[in-house]
Amino acid sequence: DAKTTQPNSMESNEEEPVHLPCNHSTISGTDYIHWYRQLPSQGPEYVIHGLTSNVNNRMASLAIAEDRKSSTLILHRATLRDAAVYYCILDDFGNEKLTFGTGTRLTIIP
Amino acid sequence: EAGVAQSPRYKIIEKRQSVAFWCNPISGHATLYWYQQILGQGPKLLIQFQNNGVVDDSQLPKDRFSAERLKGVDSTLKIQPAKLEDSAVYLCASSYPLNTEAFFGQGTRLTVV
Numbered sequence: 001d002a003k004t005t006q007p008n009s010m011e012s013n014e015e016e017p018v019h020l021p022c023n024h025s026t027i028s029g030t031d032y033i034h035w036y037r038q039l040p041s042q043g044p045e046y047v048i049h050g051l052t053s054n055v056n057n058r059m060a061s062l063a064i065a066e067d068r069k070s071s072t073l074i075l076h077r078a079t080l081r082d083a084a085v086y087y088c089i090l091d092d093f094g095n096e097k098l099t100f101g102t103g104t105r106l107t108i109i110p
Numbered sequence: 111e112a113g114v115a116q117s118p119r120y121k122i123i124e125k126r127q128s129v130a131f132w133c134n135p136i137s138g139h140a141t142l143y144w145y146q147q148i149l150g151q152g153p154k155l156l157i158q159f160q161n162n163g164v165v166d167d168s169q170l171p172k173d174r175f176s177a178e179r180l181k182g183v184d185s186t187l188k189i190q191p192a193k194l195e196d197s198a199v200y201l202c203a204s205s206y207p208l209n210t211e212a213f214f215g216q217g218t219r220l221t222v223v
Contacts, residue, residue: 043114043201043214044153087152096141096205097166098212100152 004088009105018075020104022088025069032091033064034098035073037084044087044100047073083108112136114215116202122221128190131218135183135204141165143212144177144187145201153201159185160207192222 005023012018024033035047048055048062050071055062061074075082087103115134123129135142140161145153156175158166161182170177174193179185189196199217 041216043203043217044212045214046211049211085152096207096212097155097158098143098203099155100145102152 004090004101006086006088006101006104008102009107011107011109012075012078013109014080015077018078018082018106020073020075020086020088020106021070022072023070024088024090027068027090028092030092033062033068033071034089034091035060035062036087036089036098036100037082038087038103039081039084047086078106078108080108080110082106114202114204114213116200116215116218118218119216120219120221122223123192125194125222126191128188129192129220130189131187131200131202131220133185133187133202133215135185135202136213138206139204139213140182140207141205141212142179142185143201143203143205144185145203147199147201147217149198156187189220192220194222196220197222 032049032051034049036044037047038044048057048060050062050064063072085103085105087100089098117132142159144156146156147153156170157177159179162179175189177187199219201214201217203212203214205212
């Protein structure tokens with residue numbers, strides 16, 4: 001399985017944008033890029049996914065580098081409720097196997 | 111839409127005892143996963159079902175862990191006998207086939223003493 005690399009932790013001020021980076025230099029052409037987040041004492045929840053093009057949904061935006069070797073999850077206006085561990089995951093389409101790393105612990109400063 | 115239901119939420123057992131966890135996935139979801147999450151780590155996939163067939167159980171410690179999904183709906187995960195290192199949160203998740211969004215339950219926190 002292709003691996004991802006994320007910073008262990010990040011901090012951001014409330015109401016400011018947050019850019020969470022993910023490196024995946026060994027990504028294959030059929031790997032989708034997924035982001036999940038896990039709030040304290042909760043199971044992970046889906047945030048967004050993409051293949052090649054940038055993606056937007058109500059929760060966040062996903063910016064994918066042209067060579068697909070890195071991606072960035074963008075939270076446009078962080079709130080205290082966005083404090084969580086964010087996981088960047090690669091999944092070979094059809095495999096449906098989500099392999100989690102250690103993720104990035106995001107702290108929001110009021 | 112009801113979410114993934116898991117029970118119990120918490121369980122404390124002594125080492126060498128047995129324990130079972132139950133999961134009811136979202137209606138219509140053919141794919142079901144069991145994950146183990148040790149404190150401070152990301153979830154680790156134990157087993158993946160497609161309907162009632164096993165797709166991947168390569169990381170399931172088969173000498174002590176077992177899982178079944180009868181009739182392709184509910185699933186149970188059993189540990190027999192438990193060890194101290196089995197203390198973790200056990201997460202169940204489900205998804206439609208070939209759908210990239212998995213839905214997770216709140217998990218069962220197991221403490222082995």
